[in-house]
Amino acid sequence: MASRNRSVPAADRVAKPQARTAAKRVKILEAAMTVFGTRGYNNAALAEIAEQAGMTHAGVLHHFGSKEGLLVAVLKYRDGEAMAGVAGREQVEGPAFLPHLTDTVRDNIKRPGVVQTYAVLSAESVTDGHPAQEYFRGRMAGLRIKLQRVIGMTTGREVEDDDVRDAASALIAVMDGLQVQWLLDPQAVDMPRTLALVLDELIERLATNEPAPPVSARVDGVLSVGAAQDEPQAS
């Protein structure tokens, strides 16, 4: 299925970009983000992206070489934008990163398009041979490591501790999972509040190092107030 290796036309070797070109490219990227978000990568048509950017699909290809190239550019663009982001918020490094998560989620409510793009693409990326797969694998790994470090710092735990690792995965999972629920029904979930609940509780637990009893015990009535256990667990 893979055609022969031909040289990519004019992907990135920009010798002399003209004055208004940069702005035009941003406009294409912005349009692409919207369309990839509303339709998914596979179902998105270059023609629609081009139209929103005020040109033909061939014009888009002139700048980004291929649809896949455009996607990669969108992903990179989003990263850069998220840093120099919405409220002049720069790269937060220390334990302040944790409340920053909740802030970001709060801001995201005002940018459903961005949320949708991220949610759709990240899940779509697990499909066979998806062009964004490597990107999201790396992104997840990076986020996990960063969170592990920050959680370690904040709670005085080892960075390599299993609980710290799990907490990092869990926080990312909560944010991503909430987005899908929220996109399907914005009334149904309160993203920042829910994230804060998990975040506060997880950090408290790691800081005090007092694991909660497993729910299985609770269900068996071992800890419950009225200690009437009704049914034995099959396990």
Added chain:
Amino acid sequence: MASRNRSVPAADRVAKPQARTAAKRVKILEAAMTVFGTRGYNNAALAEIAEQAGMTHAGVLHHFGSKEGLLVAVLKYRDGEAMAGVAGREQVEGPAFLPHLTDTVRDNIKRPGVVQTYAVLSAESVTDGHPAQEYFRGRMAGLRIKLQRVIGMTTGREVEDDDVRDAASALIAVMDGLQVQWLLDPQAVDMPRTLALVLDELIERLATNEPAPPVSARVDGVLSVGAAQDEPQAS
């Protein structure tokens, strides 16, 4: 153009479906699950599904009318299968539903295909006009309500309590979010352990009703041991 004298596949007419038909349909559904999972709905071709089921794409259409019809059938089939499921596990109703969650996640590790189908389709469903949108909206809502009830029962809280609601959303979010991370890198996350961590901690918090201090306070040094605060938060 809907109700003609055409031979509608799932007919309520007088004649019987043939003997091996049911099995054949299941084979198609099984193939469709795989292909929808590995390619996503939009990128999946009926021809590939048909091939895996041992027929042509027109044959598939004969049984399910359209690609969209097939997707809906797959989703329904999956629900039915999940109940009569893997280990003869039937509809768990009471507080036992909570440990059941962890069990399900543990089983899912052995069924990456199913996980991928669910993860890809649920996120894809938020795109404009996706045929599975209503299905997943309903599914999420139903799961949330069920979890609210079970959490209420287990912790002695009101079902309508915000914390209970948030905890329900959070648990679903953790499960779904972990799946994407796990599919991208199975080594990187321990799904059941991570879910258990969040689950235990959330239930404990709701049961004792002692909210953890917000991380923001912790970061500001109010609670931290070494009370060195580095940067004031913008907010």
Added chain:
DNA sequence: CAAAACTTACTGACTCGTTTGTAAGTATGT
């Protein structure tokens, strides 16, 4: 019970729309 009268379960060929990418030509700025 068996032939006629259907129905079901397909296949193969085709239509028609959509889509990515290419090629060649035109305008514009430096």
Added chain:
DNA sequence: ACATACTTACAAACGAGTCAGTAAGTTTTG
């Protein structure tokens, strides 16, 4: 003059759905 930034036109594929036809099963009828 010469890249750059496009456009129009086209190529080649692909994919969903239609249609007519065929083989086999099922029901009805005499």
